[in-house]
């Protein structure tokens with residue numbers, strides 16, 4: 001099936017007991033056993049079935065299947081938040097003394113996890129100087145257990161060269177882990193370019209309505225864990241925490257998710273509730289339609305901001321002169337995502353005035369909602385970072401991030417126009433009346 005169809009049908013046929021067409025919400029903590037032997041077979045992973053919702057749940061299982069199919073992966077594990085997914089994905093390949101090599105521009109909380117939390121657990125993250133493969137390769141050593149990037153970075157909108165990063169990672173016998181939250185598999189499937197593990201915040205475009213937190217870890221099923229058993233003994237050595245199970249023997253190609261579920265989900269317990277899985281499935285049904293409109297509106301907003309003299313700069317990979325446009329052509333069909341950053345003329349104070357004057361566009365820290373959203377990273381998502389860390393993450397004091405929603409684009413542009421006027425009262429603009437400019441935009445049609 002194609003992605004639009006998977007989004008609607010993937011992982012589900014009518015419920016076997018009731019023939020319900022909508023995925024039922026199995027709001028249960030546990031499942032009864034037929035007998036002691038049946039229970040033992042389930043715990044031995046010899047029989048298929050459910051034991052306890054911290055391990056797996058039938059509603060969540062549909063979501064897991066659907067997300068795996070959308071990404072072109074083998075299996076997925078869905079968890080409570082995107083952050084839990086990042087934590088599990090990295091934890092599943094590391095041990096005391098391991099390191100991960102990461103690109104520098106990351107989602108704020110992922111950066112915090114990598115720079116400050118994991119090191120206390122004996123896992124260090126080495127941030128490369130840039131996104132480029134040679135910068136990553138320079139930091140890989142015998143203790144490296146993975147390369148990490150965001151396919152499209154939040155908030156900077158930088159596009160990573162997944163194919164080049166996968167080559168470097170594989171040359172050194174480690175997997176490439178890609179956070180694909182921003183483009184979604186509708187725009188980009190990292191596994192097609194060699195990524196081994198894909199993580200998601202389902203909270204964003206996948207769920208799409210800003211109602212439900214969720215995360216996913218997807219395994220391509222391609223990484224040869226046994227071949228690199230010296231680096232990854234956890235997959236091919238008996239696991240004392242799970243009656244000496246050998247994951248590569250038991251789960252074969254699905255060893256990564258098998259272990260992630262049996263060890264991380266079972267012990268860390270960042271479980272997605274069945275109701276949340278249902279809500280995320282509802283959202284996913286329209287992900288292809290929504291992303292199309294998000295991208296279309298994003299292009300219009302980027303063009304509007306760029307042409308406006310009250311705006312100093314716009315970072316948008318859809319522009320031909322963007323440093324990421326070559327990669328956007330390769331990975332995103334030349335399109336930018338609906339997430340972009342820009343700077344209002346007048347620095348920090350003007351950015352604040354702009355932000356406070358928004359009416360339609362919501363002031364909050366989220367992305368990928370049907371609603372247009374704006375955030376000021378320096379005072380929120382990236383606040384815990386030093387100035388230098390912020391700069392490396394692509395955030396300056398005046399940077400504003402906008403996640404363009406699916407409203408009518410004229411309403412979004414009018415709100416931005418109004419906020420820009422409030423932000424820059426001294427800029428001699430409008431030279432033509434606002435109404436005339438609005439008509440002109442209508443006339444110009446597509447950008």
Ligand SMILES: *Cc1c(COP(=O)(O)O)cnc(C)c1O
Nearest residue numbers: 081082083107154181201203214
């Ligand atoms: C939001 C986000 C996360 C974290 O997801 P939560 O669901 O908020 O925990 C991780 N990575 C990226 C790129 C994000 O945008």
